[in-house]
Amino acid sequence: MQFNEELTLIRDTEATIIPAGETQTLAAGTRAVISQALGGTVTIRTDSGLFRLASRDWDALGAEAQAQLDASAKSADSAPEDLPFSEEQVWDAMRGCFDPEIPVNIVDLGLIYDLQIDQPDAEGRHQVNVKMTLTAQGCGMGPVIAEDAKKNIEALSGVSNAQVDIVWDPPWTPHMISEAGRQKLGLE
DSSP: OSSEEEOOSSOEEEEEETTOEEEEEEEOOEEEEEEEEETEEEEEEEEEEEEEEEEGGGOOOOOOHHHHHHHHHHHHHHHSSSOOOHHHHHHHHHHTOOOSSSSSSSTTTTOOOEEEOOOOTTTTOEEEEEEESSSSSTTHHHHHHHHHHHHHTTTTEEEEOOOOEOEEEOOGGGGGGGGHHHHTTTTO
């Protein structure tokens, strides 16, 4: 996917304003550049600022861009389904969630503070509880990112329900970024 190529929205589309987290309709004809395509979402830059597009709205970017984004998302989602449930699957599910402004997943950003997995229920499925933070307390994208984590976790066959709570203690600092995240951001 070419990130510096200017695209024009071919239809009105719903988008999430970054970092406010509010929904806005972008009009057909709006010029946009893809700045990030990770975790099943796309961040676009327009003359009005940054916006996040869900996969259901990728068609607004045109058929060629949608095909490239769909292919990229499909290759990222190709995990084996028949593995027994494990804590590592939950961590991997959360690694599929990204801050729309930072090309590092929420695990490597150090945003996950706690993960608790309950004993399996009668159907062998688990309740998962996560405590996470954000890079900035005023970020309106917090509920959106937490919902991404919840959906990814609940997509696991061994999970009955997930609860993802945002906490602020301790406050996040860049020192919490993993070595892999630091390398991705060029901080090493």
